[in-house]
Amino acid sequence: MGFSNQLLNGKTIMVTGAGKGIGRACALLAAQCGAYVIAVARTESDLLQLQKDSTELSGTIETWSEDVTKASFHQRLKGLSELHGLINNVGTNRVAKMTEQADDDVDAVLDLNIKSLYRCAKAALIPMQKxxxxxxxxxxxxxxxxxxxxxxxxxxxxxxxxxxxxxAVELAADNIRVNTVAPTFVLTPMTEPMFENPQFKKFVFDMIPMQKLASTEDVANACVFLLSDLSAMVTGTCIKVDGGWTAR
Ligand SMILES: NC(=O)c1ccc[n+]([C@@H]2O[C@H](COP(=O)([O-])OP(=O)(O)OC[C@H]3O[C@@H](n4cnc5c(N)ncnc54)[C@H](OP(=O)(O)O)[C@@H]3O)[C@@H](O)[C@H]2O)c1
Incomplete structure (x- = not known):
């Protein structure tokens, strides 16, 4: 086994937030490596486009137009007959100084980035048990x-x-590995408006020793490695795709 376009053959992989940005790149790369991908997002037109763009790939993309915060989605996920991988990618940001942060934002960010991520992972454990x-x-x-x-x-x-x-510690006995991928800034619909501010752009480039942003493909490469058996002994850790930001 090695790096090849058969790396994920035989694996069913779910990618949440797969309609745009990082999640879309992850879904396409996983399908390119032979996976059966279940791509989840709310906007159907994005999912249709994703499917169109995957027709030449060796794997398959099935799309689910679902909101990952809904119990009905968690039920549907639990009902899968098997699942070998989950990229729990949906997340949001509300940029503001603490003194100016709206109280609703505290709930919005923590609900989506932590509670929803936890609930999706919990639901995925059922079809992963096999x-x-x-x-x-x-x-x-x-x-x-x-x-x-x-x-x-x-x-x-x-x-x-x-x-x-x-x-990772709790699930190791069930042969379920858990890791994170930690990107620096990537140009996606979430961050494009931020880079319209030249001061912010300068701040970001000054902070990244490699002096460039990560691409969605840079992030997808790390995710696919972690989904594959090439990382069979890797759990409880993080791959930082940050051009050195956190090494300073
Ligand atoms: N971009 C960066 O610079 C950067 C850097 C570090 C980490 N990250 C992290 O990477 C992840 C993806 O970021 P991104 O920049 O690619 O985001 P993005 O461009 O905003 O794309 C997010 C995707 O998630 C979907 N989504 C959002 N809420 C959803 C929900 N409730 N249910 C189902 N799908 C939902 C969106 O589609 P719909 O709205 O149609 O559902 C979209 O397809 C996030 O966790 C983010 O924190 C991003």
């Missing part, structure tokens, strides 16, 4: 450091790091 699996929780470099205007987001991603380590 043959074990690999869960990749999408973190961020902000799961390791602080940054102005991002205290709430940092709290949520530090939570994802802690949760993932604890899950």
């Amino acid at each position: 043959s074990g699996g690999s869960i990749v929780n999408m973190s961020s470099q902000m799961g390791f450091v602080g940054s102005p205007g991002r205290t709430l987001y940092c709290a949520s991603k530090h939570g994802v790091e802690g949760l993932s380590k604890a899950m």
